[in-house]
Amino acid sequence: MQEIRVTNYPEVLVDRPTHYCPGCQHGIAHRLVAEALTDLGVVDKTIAVSSIGCSVFLYNYLNLDTVEAPHGRAPAVATGVKRARPDAVVFTYQGDGDLASIGMAEIMHCANRGERVTVIFVNNTVYGMTGGQMAPTTLVGQKTTTCPGGRCLEREGAPIRMSEIIASLGGTAYCERVAVNTVKNVLGAKKAIRKAFQYQLDGKGFSFVEVLSTCPTNWRMTPVAANERVASEMIPYFPLGTFKDIAATEGA
Amino acid sequence: MPSRVQFREDRCKGCLLCVQACPSGIIQQSSRFNQQGYKVAEVPAERMAECKGCAFCAIMCPDFAIHVFKTKEAA
Ligand SMILES: Cc1ncc(C[n+]2csc(CCOP(=O)(O)OP(=O)(O)O)c2C)c(N)n1
Ligand code: SF4
Ligand code: SF4
Ligand code: SF4
Numbered sequence: 001m002q003e004i005r006v007t008n009y010p011e012v013l014v015d016r017p018t019h020y021c022p023g024c025q026h027g028i029a030h031r032l033v034a035e036a037l038t039d040l041g042v043v044d045k046t047i048a049v050s051s052i053g054c055s056v057f058l059y060n061y062l063n064l065d066t067v068e069a070p071h072g073r074a075p076a077v078a079t080g081v082k083r084a085r086p087d088a089v090v091f092t093y094q095g096d097g098d099l100a101s102i103g104m105a106e107i108m109h110c111a112n113r114g115e116r117v118t119v120i121f122v123n124n125t126v127y128g129m130t131g132g133q134m135a136p137t138t139l140v141g142q143k144t145t146t147c148p149g150g151r152c153l154e155r156e157g158a159p160i161r162m163s164e165i166i167a168s169l170g171g172t173a174y175c176e177r178v179a180v181n182t183v184k185n186v187l188g189a190k191k192a193i194r195k196a197f198q199y200q201l202d203g204k205g206f207s208f209v210e211v212l213s214t215c216p217t218n219w220r221m222t223p224v225a226a227n228e229r230v231a232s233e234m235i236p237y238f239p240l241g242t243f244k245d246i247a248a249t250e251g252a
Numbered sequence: 253m254p255s256r257v258q259f260r261e262d263r264c265k266g267c268l269l270c271v272q273a274c275p276s277g278i279i280q281q282s283s284r285f286n287q288q289g290y291k292v293a294e295v296p297a298e299r300m301a302e303c304k305g306c307a308f309c310a311i312m313c314p315d316f317a318i319h320v321f322k323t324k325e326a327a
Contacts, residue, residue, distance in 0.1 A: 003321050004322055004323075005319060013316065022266055023314060026314070182273075223268060223269055224267070227272065
């Protein structure tokens with residue numbers, strides 16, 4: 001009789017407790033990035049560009065060379081890193097406040113230029129780190145500290161669907177929205193993240209994966225209820241799927 | 253082929269996403285607090301035999317707090 005361990009956490013995922021709140025799915029997204037880089041055998045040549053938000057301490061959890069970008073500017077920093085080190089695998093890891101609000105210009109132009117970088121976009125519909133203010137992705141009716149009566153369509157506009165916008169830009173090679181609310185979706189997210197890095201390695205262009213994620217603390221929900229909200233409220237507005245895949249169109 | 257899970261109690265934050273994910277329904281919140289003050293998840297010893305070794309719990313755990321083991325007959 002021989003006992004084997006089924007769970008193999010990649011070495012690049014640093015073995016230390018995270019600062020994230022209970023049930024916060026940043027941890028799952030970190031693990032999926034670590035698994036993808038490990039599976040592709042590119043850990044040693046990867047440079048991460050972290051952003052501002054709860055994931056600001058990404059470098060504490062992924063044992064990678066990391067550049068910490070100012071709020072929203074990660075795609076611009078990643079552009080510089082990739083152009084200076086074209087052989088490196090370069091990715092940004094950004095929240096929705098970071099990417100879709102203050103960093104809207106940087107992400108749009110980075111995608112449009114078709115920079116050979118990968119963006120992991122964690123959309124939890126709020127500014128997590130600063131206490132749950134409304135983000136461009138906050139759902140209509142969702143209560144936050146800056147829209148205590150709920151986001152109002154007339155006053156604040158509709159939540160921005162980033163994947164659909166990014167997919168419409170010329171330089172984008174691959175764009176997919178995933179969730180990590182069920183085992184099946186986590187496995188799908190893992191595939192998408194791996195594919196995004198593969199496209200970068202193949203020099204195909206800009207790759208983007210939006211990960212729907214929870215912020216139980218600022219949603220004022222238990223982790224289990226927050227996870228259920230992903231299916232009941234987020235996915236209906238932010239549908240999962242591939243919004244652009246140049247390999248699929250090339251092959252057609 | 254028996255399987256078992258091991259919770260790294262110092263890492264567990266008691267979020268219970270593993271409870272929601274387990275197809276055998278054998279994970280529960282214990283009455284123990286860890287050093288961080290979270291009530292940790294557990295599988296009661298008498299129910300461990302029902303573990304399928306599917307690792308669904310580990311896939312959903314945001315804190316890498318679960319290890320899953322399977323036992324194989326030596327070849
Ligand atoms: C230039 C600048 N403006 C504002 C802030 C304050 N700030 C820190 S984190 C953050 C929002 C983060 O939200 P998000 O990107 O959604 O990430 P999350 O914390 O939800 O993961 C803001 C506005 C800052 N650090 N720098
Ligand atoms: S505030 Fe929200 S995003 Fe930040 S660690 Fe807590 S749950 Fe995660
Ligand atoms: S491995 Fe599967 S059956 Fe065993 S505790 Fe985890 S989820 Fe439940
Ligand atoms: S999912 Fe992980 S952190 Fe959450 S209760 Fe289960 S073991 Fe603990």
